[in-house]
Amino acid sequence: MQAALRYQHWRDLLIELIARDLKVRYQRSFIGIGWSLMKPLMQLAVFSLVFGLILPLNIEHYTTFVFAGVLIWSWFSGAVGAGTNAISSSKELVRRPGFPVMLLPLLTVLGHGVHFVLALPLVIICAMIDVGLPGAPLLALPVMVLLQLLLTVGLVYFLSAAHVFMRDTEHLVALALTVAFYVTPVFYRPIQKTHDLSYLNTWNPMAWVLEGYRAILVYGEWPSLVTMGKILAFGMVTLAASLWWFARVSPRFDEEL
Amino acid sequence: MASAIVVRGLGKTYRARDRGRPTSLKGRILSGYRAPKREPFWALRNISFSIPRGRAVGVIGLNGAGKSTLLRLIGGVGTPDEGSIKVNGRIGALLDIGAGLTEDLTGRENLFLLGVISGMLRSEIKAKFDDIVEFAELADFIEQPVRTYSTGMRMRLAFAVAVHMSPDVLLIDEALAVGDQAFQRKCLKRVSEIRETGCTIFLVSHDEAQIEALCDDVVLLDHGQLVAYGPLSETMAIYTASVDAKVAEVEARDARLPPKVVEAVLEAEVNRFGSGEMAIELVTLTDSEGNGTDTLVAGQGLNVSFRYDPRELDVAPIALIGIYGPDDTALFETHSDRAGLTLTPGGGPNAVTLEIARLDLAPGAYRLTLGLFAPDWHTVYDYHAEAYPLQIVAANEAAAPSKGFLNPPNAWHRGETVGDDLASENA
Incomplete structure (x- = not known):
């Protein structure tokens, strides 16, 4: 009974707080939530121009390939970037008796996830025009979304808590995300296994995530179980470790803010 | 009967309070990870109820x-x-x-x-x-x-x-x-x-x-x-007894100037302005009986004193003191120049006092502003904007105003006689 009530309350909190963030960002602008699509669309246009026409990478269905890539990446980088501040920018909520601080990092990731999920139909339409109907493997898409959520949330719990105690985290994260964008095959195909630098992709969880999504959207195949297993394992370990640490240090948050 | 709140042997320290702990990468590297060891400050200790x-x-x-x-x-x-807290219910x-x-x-x-x-x-x-x-x-x-x-x-x-x-x-x-x-x-x-x-x-x-x-x-x-x-x-x-004892103790220690030093959180460019050539220090408030306090009964007198240290400057500054309401309204402000008083110039730390014979303010929370200016008003040496709290409590609830800041002594009377007068005048 107690637990059910708490679950309901957490759910209501998430709904209200996510709705607040979305409303505040888009309520007074003309194209509203469409703005969240602008960056990925611009990136799509630039990459299609540069790597489709000027320096051809010769990747088939490059439009779908890169569109999926930039959308998936913008959820990840947006959530990690903003999530690092999730605790330190919510001093008021952290100091409020009874407020579950545990929700804040999840809230940021889900908030950015809303943008991603709303944009997903566009990628699917794009894939349909560019490649053809993805068919049954499309059913695996929600699984991929959940796996990416798991991976991102695990990182964000760790980073948001670290940022409370060391305010350089935010800047380090921004730098790391910039580098990560280029070492992850967002706009190019995964590095050949024989290449000296192939470990940049083979040991990169975001590369696994991209591989999973692209199997469905670009190649119309089921994502490989090995890939999904790797993401799941990595995500679970990260999340468990982050949550353990988060729970340990969260009682000290209010002193540090 | 079940307890709603049970607190046993509660203790809480604040380690981060001293700000000695580096929270930036630079700080950590420079201090070589050695966080300075300080005596923990116990904000609460041995609380049980x-x-x-x-x-x-x-x-x-x-x-x-x-x-x-x-x-x-x-x-x-x-x-x-230390200890534990148990709260039953929402x-x-x-x-x-x-x-x-x-x-x-x-x-x-x-x-x-x-x-x-x-x-x-x-x-x-x-x-x-x-x-x-x-x-x-x-x-x-x-x-x-x-x-x-x-x-x-x-x-x-x-x-x-x-x-x-x-x-x-x-x-x-x-x-x-x-x-x-x-x-x-x-x-x-x-x-x-x-x-x-x-x-x-x-x-x-x-x-x-x-x-x-x-x-x-x-x-x-x-x-x-x-x-x-x-x-x-x-x-x-x-x-009440312990507060009185504290006041008495303070008075006994220094009868001339009961140093109830009023603490204020001063932050440059937020509520503190000025060149800093001369600084306002040791602000004290005393009531008409000479007790140091920041809480007055309406209608009591108030003395506001502070010290200023002219340091190198050999000039007589102008002191300004004001009382502000909760909505930033200036209720009263005056300065030593207006009263024609030349403050002691130069030398060691000097003091100045403003004596307000009675303060008929409505009960509530007010703030004091203090300022120190150059004799020609061209330089602000130090200015503490609405930095010092002053509480006014009612002497008598019935005579306190229902609205507004003024609280002159007042009483209601039935108006038969006045009415009669008016009637005869009109006739």
Whole structure:
């Protein structure tokens, strides 16, 4: 009974707080939530121009390939970037008796996830025009979304808590995300296994995530179980470790803010 | 009878308070990871008490006694370093009222947000929506964005939400002084109603009158220690006695200038301005009897003194002292130049005092502004804007104003004779 009530309350909190963030960002602008699509669309246009026409990478269905890539990446980088501040920018909520601080990092990731999920139909339409109907493997898409959520949330719990105690985290994260964008095959195909630098992709969880999504959207195949297993394992370990640490240090948050 | 709150052997230290701990990468590298070892500061120590269900308990103590820390710990913010706290039932909190409103959202949206943040379910808020709006007196504005609201409207909205959750334990941190007199009275009434439903109330306040009006029992804290816990009248007597003893002790130490040094949080460019060539120091407030205090009974006199150190400058500065209301209205301001007084120039630290023979201000919280200027007014040496708190309490509730800042001695009389006079004049 107690637990059910708490679950309901957490759910209501998430709904209200996510709705607040979305409303505040888009309520007074003309194209509203469409703005969240602008960056990925611009990136799509630039990459299609540069790597489709000027320096051809010769990747088939490059439009779908890169569109999926930039959308998936913008959820990840947006959530990690903003999530690092999730605790330190919510001093008021952290100091409020009874407020579950545990929700804040999840809230940021889900908030950015809303943008991603709303944009997903566009990628699917794009894939349909560019490649053809993805068919049954499309059913695996929600699984991929959940796996990416798991991976991102695990990182964000760790980073948001670290940022409370060391305010350089935010800047380090921004730098790391910039580098990560280029070492992850967002706009190019995964590095050949024989290449000296192939470990940049083979040991990169975001590369696994991209591989999973692209199997469905670009190649119309089921994502490989090995890939999904790797993401799941990595995500679970990260999340468990982050949550353990988060729970340990969260009682000290209010002193540090 | 089951206890609502059980606190056993509670202790809380603040390590981060000293700011000695580097929180930046640079700081960590420079200090080589050696965080400076300091004696831990115990904000609370050895606190044990238990509050039976349905009681209203007030916490009183001087500044820095640990009242707010205790309240937060009971609310589950932070964890104790020693001992344990057990709270049975749902906790509601009335604190930081007005924080957490989102400017661009409407009153309705904010109401839902505040509601879930203070622990209600959306379904509960929906059910109580009309009551809350009615209580807040905002029915006509509820669909307007909060950025168009006045301060009073914001406070009413936040307070209305907070008092409409039905908690088992209600924590209140000096939040009852909200809005105008009528609304305050409504809030107090509402809190009493909540109490009658069997809710346990835990109230932290400086306001003895508020505690006396609401509480059954009182917890007296001093420097993080539990001094007394018992029925209202007895504990309040101990508190008053200990405050008197403190005042007497201070007076005995220095009869000429009872140094009740008023503390202020001064922050450059926020409430402190000036060139810094000369600084205002050791601000003291004394009442007409010479007791150091920052709380006056309306109609009492007030002496404001401060020290200034001319350092290298060999000039006689101009001192300025002002009293400001809660809404930043200047109620009174004067300066030494106007009175034709030349302050002592140069030499060591000098002092200046403004004697106000009687201060007929309405009960409430005011702030003092102090300034030190060059003799030609061209340079501001030091200026503390609305930095020092001054409390005025009523000598007699009936003679205190229902509205406004002035509080001259007054009395009502029935007007038969006046009426007769007028009648005869008119005839």
